[in-house]
Amino acid sequence: MDNNQHVGDLVEFFKVLGEPNRLRIVGLLGQRAYTVEQLAVTLGVGASTVSHHLARLARAGLVAARSESYYNLYSLQTNALSGMAKELLAQAQPARPAHEQGLSDFDRKVLATFTTSDGRIKAFPMQERKFRVLLRHVLPSFSHGVRYTEKRVNEILSKYNDDTARLRRWLVDFGYMAREGGGGKYWRVDEG
Amino acid sequence: MDNNQHVGDLVEFFKVLGEPNRLRIVGLLGQRAYTVEQLAVTLGVGASTVSHHLARLARAGLVAARSESYYNLYSLQTNALSGMAKELLAQAQPARPAHEQGLSDFDRKVLATFTTSDGRIKAFPMQERKFRVLLRHVLPSFSHGVRYTEKRVNEILSKYNDDTARLRRWLVDFGYMAREGGGGKYWRVDEG
DNA sequence: GAACTATTTCTATATTAGTCGAATTAATTC
DNA sequence: GAATTAATTCGACTAATATAGAAATAGTTC
Structure with missing residues (x-):
């Protein structure tokens, strides 16, 4: 860069x-x-x-x-x-651009279709490829190396959709997050 | 303040x-x-x-x-x-506001009538009161305690109107600037 | 060109502040 | 409640820099 x-x-x-x-x-x-x-x-x-x-x-x-x-x-x-002030302003408004930068045309189109302007998920597509786009969309809200309580996971997910339970389960099922057996702690899985 | x-x-x-x-x-x-x-x-x-x-x-x-x-x-x-960035931007655009702040309604109206949006003088009003508003409008471009050559005065005035010679003479006649006899140097007169 | 003037450059000093490592605090887990 | 862990605070060192005063520079005036 x-x-x-x-x-x-x-x-x-x-x-x-x-x-x-x-x-x-x-x-x-x-x-x-x-x-x-x-x-x-x-x-x-x-x-x-x-x-x-x-x-x-x-x-x-x-x-x-x-x-x-x-x-x-x-x-x-x-x-x-x-x-300089304009550059500052640009950096200070990462509402969408920060996460959406570097996305493919396909991903952008999916997000435009299934999310509102403030990033909430309106509906879940049927095709798995599109579905994963939405899961990756919520993922940046979780930090690597941090263990979250289920309660906290739901709090974070509620920013994107009301059905936090299903959203949480899907993240685990599709391998984006992992879950500890006993204490019910969640963490983000390293990509690779 | x-x-x-x-x-x-x-x-x-x-x-x-x-x-x-x-x-x-x-x-x-x-x-x-x-x-x-x-x-x-x-x-x-x-x-x-x-x-x-x-x-x-x-x-x-x-x-x-x-x-x-x-x-x-x-x-x-x-x-x-x-x-903060917005505040910065506001400060960085003193094209008009810096000089026009603290002006009376009358002055503002005169400037709106006789100057363009970038501050150039479109025409000179007949009434002396309005006329003086325009002269004070160009005055801030000159610093106190600095002696200017006639050439430099014209350069500065050309930002406001093409007829720099008349504009320069008027500034002296109305007591806003003074002129040295010999070397032809000009300076801004202290207000009071 | 000599005298003068504002500005810059140089030198030295004193204060500020970034950094690390050790000790302490706060919070969580079992 | 003891052990563990992340974060903060503390103490000491070092580097950067704001400042003033003296000397040098560049430009102007007569």
Whole structure:
């Protein structure tokens, strides 16, 4: 994945904004352009400190400078900010996409047919191949290596369908989850 | 302003996400719930370290834990994330709102009539009162305490109207900007 | 070109914070 | 209730960085 590069950029983005004076600088530059010294007196810190912060902000693409007579006028690059915010929003809405990403066209079509927009199962298809799509659909709600009580399993499954008992049994019958004889504990089976 | 409280929260928000392992934790929890130990082996760090990070994330409202048998299952609080992202987006779009905030109804109406949606001046009103509204509209593009060349003034004004020469003269005539005799330098006049 | 100015770079310092390992706590199992 | 297990807290170390002041740089004015 080239996702790792993005992660590094994102970390840098947050780290840059996770400092009081830098965030205040961004807030000020959002209103108008400032010179280094203007920022220094406004924030009550040395000019060299401001210069240092501006350099970091510039490296992250958040501000840009233009020469103006004596001064260096810094202004905000709103593009970078809104771009990052949009990316954040995209990550924060994994209602469907997180699980449905990487699914085949077939799986997507089955889910579109048999689940509502909030992920609940409307009905169970007859064909086993389609049936398994729905079982795999609920599976990510369970973590590997965790033993669940039957009560908790039902709680989780109730998010998908009211008939939690049948749903629970099917998960076991089709080999997606396993069940302990005595205590009635369930756990997710490792795929492979 | 109670804005200061928000600034503190925002700084904390960014600081929390500005650390590689914490951001990776958020990414993982965005897909499903994890136990502390699962996160520890996935990230390749000690469990105590993960616990430390999770505590910070929880204090910022980004994650929440629920007890599950032996384990503590941590999951992402997508509400907090999307809320912050929206706030970010709002700040990143000061195209109009930043300047137009705090304007009177009269001023807003004049701007709506004589400027386009991207802020350009369509026409100049006859009445002086309305005319001054437009001059104050372009003024924030100039910083206090900076001397501009005539060329640079025209560059800036061209964002608002093609007739930069008249616009520039008007700004001086109406006392919003001043002009040096010799070198032809301009600067913004302090209001008062 | 000399004087001046804002900005940047350099150096040093002090504080913050991430990490690990050990000890402690909290909860579950038999 | 004793044993087991995951998680948290604590203590110590190390690395990163925010800051100020001095020196160097780049650009402007006369």
